[in-house]
Structures are given as structure tokens and as C-alpha cells.
Amino acid sequence: MNKNKITQSLLLGAGMVVAATSLPAFAANVPDDIKLAAKQELVRGNGTEVESLDPQKVSGVPESNVIRDLLEGLVNQDGEGNLVGGVAKSWETKDNKTWIFHLREDAKWSNGESVLASDFVYTWQRLADPKTGSPYASYLDMTTMLNAGDIINGKKSPETLGAEAIDAHTLKVTLEKPVPYFVAMTVHTSMKPVNQKAVEKFGDKWTSPENYVGNGAFQLDNWVVNERIVLKPNKYYWDNGNTVLTKVTYLPIENQVAEMNRFLAGEVDVTYEMPNEHFKRLVKQNPDDVKVTPYLCSYYYEFNTAKAPFNDEKVRKALSYAIDRDVIAKFIVGKGETPAYNFTPLATNGLDVDMPDYSTLSQKERVAKAQALLEEAGYGKSNPLEFNLLYNTSENHKKIAVAIASMWKKSLGVTAVLENQEWKSYLDSKRQGNFDVSRAGWCGDYNEASTFLAIMRDGHSQNYPKYASKSYDGLLDQALTAASDADRANAYKKSEALLAKDMPIMPIYHYVNARLVNPKLGGYPEHNPEDNIFSKDLYIIAD
Structure with a gap:
């Protein structure tokens, strides 16, 4: 790149x-x-x-x-x-x-x-x-x-x-x-x-x-x-x-299969994305049409930390640990995306990140930690956790939501009720704080780590999780006034570590851009x- x-x-x-x-x-x-x-x-x-x-x-x-x-x-x-x-x-x-x-x-x-x-x-x-x-x-x-x-x-x-x-x-x-x-x-x-x-x-x-x-x-x-x-x-x-x-x-085509079919019929020259389940077939049958390119973009779920029970770090961590990111990245999307354990894509200029401890565990070990955390937070068979999972209308987003809800149900006994909304309504719900957990994606506005990390600042207009941490904001201030690139990179590294500790968001995968x-x-x-x-x-x- x-x-x-x-x-x-x-x-x-x-x-x-x-x-x-x-x-x-x-x-x-x-x-x-x-x-x-x-x-x-x-x-x-x-x-x-x-x-x-x-x-x-x-x-x-x-x-x-x-x-x-x-x-x-x-x-x-x-x-x-x-x-x-x-x-x-x-x-x-x-x-x-x-x-x-x-x-x-x-x-x-x-x-x-x-x-x-x-x-x-x-x-x-x-x-x-x-x-x-x-x-x-x-x-x-x-x-x-x-x-x-x-x-x-x-x-x-x-x-x-x-x-x-x-x-x-x-x-x-x-x-x-x-x-x-x-x-x-x-x-x-x-x-x-x-x-x-x-x-x-x-x-x-x-x-x-x-x-x-x-x-x-x-x-x-x-x-x-x-x-x-x-x-x-x-x-x-x-x-x-x-x-x-x-x-x-x-053309505002929300259904990826419909968009693919219109492309194959010669009605569309460039698609917005591709249906995940057809990717391998298209690579094999239409190799000249498939373009997979680097993309500074992260796919994640965000918690509404302003409302219970998501104001509890243990609940947030439990749900995050229980997601099998390898399955999501390799099999649900499967176009070259990589599992994400930090927010900022690793290809971003000047980024140096220490992966959080849970990233080194097996999925079985992560689930065990998740179960213990959820129990400590007061949830279990006698008091099962149930909440709404919001996503904007898209078959690709729906497939991911169904898979993750299944993981939560199987490993934690948690029920996530899927709620999809059209784009404008979805954005309005997030801005108004009318959600429990929401699908999110953030793509770099420029090639530098602050374009991702800054949206988690307290008071930022895109901080829908309502994350508030003076320590985190202070680290970003240090990055902005850093005397060298190395000092700036170190401040970003600490910022990522704090996000992993507090878990206001659940990073799921880092994108590639795959389209026809x-x-x-x-x-x-x-x-x-x-x-x-x-x-x-x-x-x-x-x-």
C-alpha cells in the first residue's frame, strides 16, 4: 500500500x-x-x-x-x-x-x-x-x-x-x-x-x-x-x-444480491459492496469483475453506556469476549477481512498497537471468562440478559447480527432481539441514544490514527456509546501535542489499550473493500x- x-x-x-x-x-x-x-x-x-x-x-x-x-x-x-x-x-x-x-x-x-x-x-x-x-x-x-x-x-x-x-x-x-x-x-x-x-x-x-x-x-x-x-x-x-x-x-440499492444481479445484467458498472455468500463464486466465475482493495475501515458494535446494564464494564466485556471474530471474518464475511481486537485498522499510518490479552486466548477460554464476568454482573439462568441489537437494513449486516446473536445465546444464554431500521432512522436512533447495542462502522477521514480514536472522546458528536474517560481524552491531547512521531504513536497505543480495558465498543473486524x-x-x-x-x-x- x-x-x-x-x-x-x-x-x-x-x-x-x-x-x-x-x-x-x-x-x-x-x-x-x-x-x-x-x-x-x-x-x-x-x-x-x-x-x-x-x-x-x-x-x-x-x-x-x-x-x-x-x-x-x-x-x-x-x-x-x-x-x-x-x-x-x-x-x-x-x-x-x-x-x-x-x-x-x-x-x-x-x-x-x-x-x-x-x-x-x-x-x-x-x-x-x-x-x-x-x-x-x-x-x-x-x-x-x-x-x-x-x-x-x-x-x-x-x-x-x-x-x-x-x-x-x-x-x-x-x-x-x-x-x-x-x-x-x-x-x-x-x-x-x-x-x-x-x-x-x-x-x-x-x-x-x-x-x-x-x-x-x-x-x-x-x-x-x-x-x-x-x-x-x-x-x-x-x-x-x-x-x-x-x-x-x-442507485440506492440496499440488497446486495439485487445489486449483484443488476451488475451481471450490465445495468450497474460499480457496486457498493458484494453479497458475502456469493464472493467465492464470483471470484471463480467472474475474476475480472471482482476488485478487493485496502480500506481504512472498522466494523464494530457499540454499547449505549448511558443505560443499564451497559454502564457495567463486566457486561460489555462478557459480550465482546463471546464473539468468535475468526468465524465472522473468515466465514460470515470472508472476503479478506481480518479479526479485530482494537479499533484502528492496523494499516493506518504511524500506528503501533499492543493486542489486548483476550486476543491471545482460545475462543473456549474467552467464553469461560465471559461467563464468569456475566455472572459477576448478576446475570445467569435465573436472571437472563435480553436487549435489542440495532443495525441498518442490509442483508450482510443481518447475517452478521444473526451469527453474533447465536454466539451470545449459545455461550452465555443471552437473548439479542434484532432490530433493523432504514438508514435515516438508524442514524437518528443512534444520535438520540435510542438503542441498547448497535452495529457501527467507521472509515478513516484521513490516514492517521486520530481519525478513529478521536470519535471516542467525551462529547464528540459521533460518540454514540457516550464513552467518557478523562484518562482517554488526556492521551489524545498528548498525541496532538507530541514532540515526535514516536511519542504520538505511544499515546495512540495507550489509547487503544484503554479502549480494550473499558470496552465501550466491540471491534469485530477490519474491512477490505470488495465490490464488482x-x-x-x-x-x-x-x-x-x-x-x-x-x-x-x-x-x-x-x-
């Missing part, structure tokens, strides 16, 4: 000068010997109906997939995961606290108006503003942008945020602490700009096709809820000359560990 070159240089620590001068954009680079198909239209499966197309009001992968085409941030990524210029053509810092970004003069919105530094100031103030209610507000606080935390908590006004338009095309960002990987953080969906005039004129309806003003390579052409989202090229995009595709369609891809699709990124796919870089090859 090729590591993020820019991120590697930024991780050397505070005090160095980091500059990117006239960094080239990565656009579709069609080899000279490739003949393009006459029809350049792409159809992608996208898992589910999106919650919204407002970058400050979403938190899921399906939403980010579409928004990545509609809106462009300061920087993008190429097929290897390296940072490349987006709206920013260059940037510099002397201390990793004050960052200056120089924006392209030819970057425009889909209405023909220029993209300005003030657009990013407005957007980030909107992200922090409690009135917006962004599920990703805490992400801005993670950057340590000046006053972000106080604004999110209602203590200061959004106008005090450490983002300033020096002039029309120069953006100054002031952080409270040195963050050497700050530029990599700006790739994230929540940091992408929105058009202030459109938002203020249309309110929540600014995301409808007739009102949507974006600055990405594509613009919103049609949106039929629960059916399709259709995009067309944005003629005002600064690099539109290198966009090959003339149409991109996203039309062999005629050129430019598909096979080495981007964050799975950031930009349609502007893709093209259809002639038969």
Missing part, C-alpha cells in the same frame, strides 16, 4: 516549513493506447438512499460518494491516496498552526461565480454553529481550529472561528495547537464549501436539483428519492476539459486506502 506522501511529510512534527507550490491536479489521464467508448455514462450502486446532499449535515459513506462529485474542497486525493490540489493550488505553514492556502482564480461555482476564500470561512463557521446541528461538528474541533470547540458549545460566536479570507483567493487558517496533518483533514466531506447565497435563499431546500449550486466536476441534474441521483458535468469546473464522463448515476467493477471502467483507484473515488478521474473504455 502506498502511503500518503503529503501526510508523511506533515507528520514530521511542528517547527518545519511545509509548502506545496503549484501542486498539479489529478485529472483523468487516459493512456494514448486506450480507445474511449462513444458512450461515457457511469452507473454506481450506492447502498442506500442518502440522508442529504448537504456536506455539513451528513455523516455516511453513501452521502460522501455523491458529494465528492458535486463539491470540491481545498485538496483532493489521487488513486494512490496522495494529496493533490483541489480549489487550493498551493499552501504553506511555518509552525503547523498557521496555514495559508492560495486558491485557484479559475475555480467557479456551477452558476459561473468565482469560488472565494470567504466561501470556506462561511462554510466552516456554519459547520461549527450549533444552529446547523451538524453531526460532524466535532470534526472541526479535532482540527483544533481557533475557537471551534467554544463555538460548538455555544460559548462564542461563529465569527470568532480561526478562518479568515485575507483576500478573494487567500485563506488563512489559525489552529490552537500544531496539527501536522491538517491539510489531509480538509479532504473530508464536512469541510467542502457550500454556496452561501443558495443556502441562505433556499434554506434546507438548497439541495434540490433546481437550487443546488456546487463547485465540483459534476452538478446535480436529477434526484428521484429511493430511485436514483443523476449528475452531469459542471461546465464551469476549472478542470472540466479533463472530465471524460458525461453522466453519473447513483466493470473491467471497461478506466481510472478506478485500487490503492487509495480511504476509497475516495472521484468520477472526474474515471472513463469508459471501448470494447
Whole structure:
């Protein structure tokens, strides 16, 4: 796996000068010997109906997939995961606290108006503003942008945020602490700009096709809820000359078998995922269609630690120990996923983890420990434990939930009542704390351990387990102010150990990204560990 070159240089620590001068954009680079198909239209499966197309009001992968085409941030990524210029053509810092970004003069919105530094100031103030209610507000606080935390908590006004338009095309960002990987953080969906005039004129309806003003390579052409989202090229995009595709369609297909069948029938070019039970057959019968790539993503279950009995560490550990992760990873999903005993994927840049003691035990020994812990917590045959297990609608998630519920029943006598909800309802239930135990997945927003570990901070907007530990938060503070990469890695190691001890979540496996891809699709990124796919870089090859 090729590591993020820019991120590697930024991780050397505070005090160095980091500059990117006239960094080239990565656009579709069609080899000279490739003949393009006459029809350049792409159809992608996208898992589910999106919650919204407002970058400050979403938190899921399906939403980010579409928004990545509609809106462009300061920087993008190429097929290897390296940072490349987006709206920013260059940037510099002397201390990793004050960052200056120089924006392209030819970057425009889909209405023909220029993209300005003030657009990013407005957007980030909107992200922090409690009135917006962004599920990703805490992400801005993670950057340590000046006053972000106080604004999110209602203590200061959004106008005090450490983002300033020096002039029309120069953006100054002031952080409270040195963050050497700050530029990599700006790739994230929540940091992408929105058009202030459109938002203020249309309110929540600014995301409808007739009102949507974006600055990405594509613009919103049609949106039929629960059916399709259709995009067309944005003629005002600064690099539109290198966009090959003339149409991109996203389909909200939740059933993986149905999606597979539509792919095999030639109706879909890229699937969102694959049905686990068909993986081996597809590898054998359709090897050219199957793409398995690295993915910085963890699959886990989270406890609602704010309610009994999951406020008891013994109950949490008992349920976690009783899961046979080898069975889940090798047989239930079985596409190359690895059993997980820690939260952060092991392939993450700069990560060094000591596996917890229970990972070295046999499954029989883990179950014995689990039984003893549950009994100590007051549960057994005379007082059996029963709770709801929430997951978002998906056959793959259902198969995993059924398998784990069976393990709990067999080894502990515990009854988990399965409850599936559509994507939007599932997200709302988690945000409102209306769950006992819930399926969860977290994919890295940038290639550094803090993108995973920070969501378990007390008060983080994505901390649905309501985990609260001053020791844990202190370790993350140490990592942020670490004098060296080694010190930072050591703080992360201790953080992972504390998560394993307190067990607010049950890591189950680390993902790979397995999907079906039309062999005629050129430019598909096979080495981007964050799975950031930009349609502007893709093209259809002639038969």
C-alpha cells in the first residue's frame, strides 16, 4: 500500500516549513493506447438512499460518494491516496498552526461565480454553529481550529472561528495547537464549501436539483428519492476539459444480491459492496469483475453506556469476549477481512498497537471468562440478559447480527432481539441514544490514527456509546501535542489499550473493500486506502 506522501511529510512534527507550490491536479489521464467508448455514462450502486446532499449535515459513506462529485474542497486525493490540489493550488505553514492556502482564480461555482476564500470561512463557521446541528461538528474541533470547540458549545460566536479570507483567493487558517496533518483533514466531506447565497435563499431546500449550486466536476441534474441521483458535468469546473464522463448515476440499492444481479445484467458498472455468500463464486466465475482493495475501515458494535446494564464494564466485556471474530471474518464475511481486537485498522499510518490479552486466548477460554464476568454482573439462568441489537437494513449486516446473536445465546444464554431500521432512522436512533447495542462502522477521514480514536472522546458528536474517560481524552491531547512521531504513536497505543480495558465498543473486524467493477471502467483507484473515488478521474473504455 502506498502511503500518503503529503501526510508523511506533515507528520514530521511542528517547527518545519511545509509548502506545496503549484501542486498539479489529478485529472483523468487516459493512456494514448486506450480507445474511449462513444458512450461515457457511469452507473454506481450506492447502498442506500442518502440522508442529504448537504456536506455539513451528513455523516455516511453513501452521502460522501455523491458529494465528492458535486463539491470540491481545498485538496483532493489521487488513486494512490496522495494529496493533490483541489480549489487550493498551493499552501504553506511555518509552525503547523498557521496555514495559508492560495486558491485557484479559475475555480467557479456551477452558476459561473468565482469560488472565494470567504466561501470556506462561511462554510466552516456554519459547520461549527450549533444552529446547523451538524453531526460532524466535532470534526472541526479535532482540527483544533481557533475557537471551534467554544463555538460548538455555544460559548462564542461563529465569527470568532480561526478562518479568515485575507483576500478573494487567500485563506488563512489559525489552529490552537500544531496539527501536522491538517491539510489531509480538509479532504473530508464536512469541510467542502457550500454556496452561501443558495443556502441562505433556499434554506434546507438548497439541495434540490433546481437550487443546488456546487463547485465540483459534476452538478446535480436529477434526484428521484429511493430511485436514483443523476449528475452531469459542471461546465464551469476549472478542470472540466479533463472530465471524460458525461453522466453519473447513483442507485440506492440496499440488497446486495439485487445489486449483484443488476451488475451481471450490465445495468450497474460499480457496486457498493458484494453479497458475502456469493464472493467465492464470483471470484471463480467472474475474476475480472471482482476488485478487493485496502480500506481504512472498522466494523464494530457499540454499547449505549448511558443505560443499564451497559454502564457495567463486566457486561460489555462478557459480550465482546463471546464473539468468535475468526468465524465472522473468515466465514460470515470472508472476503479478506481480518479479526479485530482494537479499533484502528492496523494499516493506518504511524500506528503501533499492543493486542489486548483476550486476543491471545482460545475462543473456549474467552467464553469461560465471559461467563464468569456475566455472572459477576448478576446475570445467569435465573436472571437472563435480553436487549435489542440495532443495525441498518442490509442483508450482510443481518447475517452478521444473526451469527453474533447465536454466539451470545449459545455461550452465555443471552437473548439479542434484532432490530433493523432504514438508514435515516438508524442514524437518528443512534444520535438520540435510542438503542441498547448497535452495529457501527467507521472509515478513516484521513490516514492517521486520530481519525478513529478521536470519535471516542467525551462529547464528540459521533460518540454514540457516550464513552467518557478523562484518562482517554488526556492521551489524545498528548498525541496532538507530541514532540515526535514516536511519542504520538505511544499515546495512540495507550489509547487503544484503554479502549480494550473499558470496552465501550466491540471491534469485530477490519474491512477490505470488495465490490464488482466493470473491467471497461478506466481510472478506478485500487490503492487509495480511504476509497475516495472521484468520477472526474474515471472513463469508459471501448470494447
